Amino acid sequence: MEFTWSKIPYALLTLFIVVNFGLLQTALIAKIAARVGRRHGIPIWQNYIDLIKNYSLRSHISHGVMYYLGPVFRLSGGVGLLLFVPSIYGSTMFSNLSFAGDLILALYFIFFGTLGMALGAAESGHPYSAIGVSRGLAQVTAAELPMAMAVFSVALQYHTLSVTDIVAAQQGGFQHWTLFTNPLAVAAAMLSFLGSMMRPPFDVVLAPQEIPIGPPTEYHSSYLALLQTNRAIFPIAKIVIYMNLFFGGATSWPVFFLKVFLIYMVSVLVGVVFPRFRVEQSIRWFLTWAVPIGILSILVV
Amino acid sequence: MKQELEKRLVKGPDGVEFEVEPLRDYYCEARPSVHAPAYGKIIEDLFNWARAESLWILGFGTGCGAIEMRPLMTPRFDAYRYGVQWRPTPRQSNLFIISGYLSVKTLKRVIRSYEQMQNPKYVVGLGSCTINGGMYWDSYNTIKRLDDYLPVDLYIAGCMPRPEALLAGFLELKKLIRAGKGEGANKYAQNFDWYKANQKKVIHDWDMPDYNW
Numbered sequence: 187m188e189f190t191w192s193k194i195p196y197a198l199l200t201l202f203i204v205v206n207f208g209l210l211q212t213a214l215i216a217k218i219a220a221r222v223g224r225r226h227g228i229p230i231w232q233n234y235i236d237l238i239k240n241y242s243l244r245s246h247i248s249h250g251v252m253y254y255l256g257p258v259f260r261l262s263g264g265v266g267l268l269l270f271v272p273s274i275y276g277s278t279m280f281s282n283l284s285f286a287g288d289l290i291l292a293l294y295f296i297f298f299g300t301l302g303m304a305l306g307a308a309e310s311g312h313p314y315s316a317i318g319v320s321r322g323l324a325q326v327t328a329a330e331l332p333m334a335m336a337v338f339s340v341a342l343q344y345h346t347l348s349v350t351d352i353v354a355a356q357q358g359g360f361q362h363w364t365l366f367t368n369p370l371a372v373a374a375a376m377l378s379f380l381g382s383m384m385r386p387p388f389d390v391v392l393a394p395q396e397i398p399i400g401p402p403t404e405y406h407s408s409y410l411a412l413l414q415t416n417r418a419i420f421p422i423a424k425i426v427i428y429m430n431l432f433f434g435g436a437t438s439w440p441v442f443f444l445k446v447f448l449i450y451m452v453s454v455l456v457g458v459v460f461p462r463f464r465v466e467q468s469i470r471w472f473l474t475w476a477v478p479i480g481i482l483s484i485l486v487v
Numbered sequence: 488m489k490q491e492l493e494k495r496l497v498k499g500p501d502g503v504e505f506e507v508e509p510l511r512d513y514y515c516e517a518r519p520s521v522h523a524p525a526y527g528k529i530i531e532d533l534f535n536w537a538r539a540e541s542l543w544i545l546g547f548g549t550g551c552g553a554i555e556m557r558p559l560m561t562p563r564f565d566a567y568r569y570g571v572q573w574r575p576t577p578r579q580s581n582l583f584i585i586s587g588y589l590s591v592k593t594l595k596r597v598i599r600s601y602e603q604m605q606n607p608k609y610v611v612g613l614g615s616c617t618i619n620g621g622m623y624w625d626s627y628n629t630i631k632r633l634d635d636y637l638p639v640d641l642y643i644a645g646c647m648p649r650p651e652a653l654l655a656g657f658l659e660l661k662k663l664i665r666a667g668k669g670e671g672a673n674k675y676a677q678n679f680d681w682y683k684a685n686q687k688k689v690i691h692d693w694d695m696p697d698y699n700w
Binding site: 226228398 | 520522525534537541562568570574575579581607
């Protein structure tokens, strides 16, 4: 796959679509949750207003260079993840900057934002940030293990490290999806997915009623707005990977929106049923339930 | 001055001794500065609209009025549909509701929290206690007029005002902000000495810097 300059504006167009979709989808899910509690809920465009408000605050305080770079790293983690993975299969416009070994790069980008945030939040000097960051790193590390194993399993199964090739191998009906050809890997990956969505039962990192509100405690105005933008992009970028690896990818934007929304709802549904885990509970849970399934999936392949 | 705030020598884990002066090292000493609206009218109008439609309240209950804010999150009143949210940290919130009587001890924390909020920020006085002391008018331990210590944008009168009154207050505050009248932070910076003198008049054990971001 050779590089052409036209890829860059197309990739930016993908980014634009995903940011807007992400902002609306988060609001929609908040609204659904509110309706479940018989509330009216936030307006669907509330996230845009919050973003403008935060960018328009007049004063900022910096705690140092790393504090400033934290949200930047976090955002580049989300954007990088999105840009190096094809979002629409078979479309030259929206295959973005994907290349032969992009699966490994994607794994790296998933972790990149968390590390950047850890450095930034640590420099803010707030004790709640430090607690949140140490919890977050421990939990994300445990949740990444089954994900990595599922990815290895899938890579072994299809003999490739290219996301495009993996999607290509799953075309021709839903019975070709990895979900049905390698259900163990998908199970391990979906358990890991729950751990990285910052929703209950794995939301002890932010823990709104306990350590208000974890790593971003000191972040405000445009720093916070950057984090909010990433909050819109990152889950979707991550879901795009899941969709491509396990659920047959998407061949058009409507299919893309539908699949992303449904995969996101998995974590929401689990979240409304189960209460919050403590860190050691969640790590133990990942190691006893998700990791063995991941190992098994590699062995089976 | 509390002992832990005094200048002292500390021995680090590597054996090196260094001097710690908490008031200097842990806080910023810079005075607040005035941040005037910097953009053209159209952009400032857009920003003011966004500020009005996205009120993030600092979750800080000072008196009995805090109990009137809780029902606003419930299905019956549901303030979220007006763009009102509660935030757990002063850094991220732009609306401070002084909910009821304010004892001198709490005033100290209120000042610190208020100063940590970012410009523009708004203060709403909830209940008669913030206007003239209310039923605590002769108490030795509560402040009587909130306006002497912080720039108040809006009062919601009553003892206690019901949640509906609070919702009506939010809508009033939105009108003020949209009209560009929510400049309390700049007022505080301009009259900084006057506010500080008033605060120090009632807080006798003043053991913090004059301004802490």
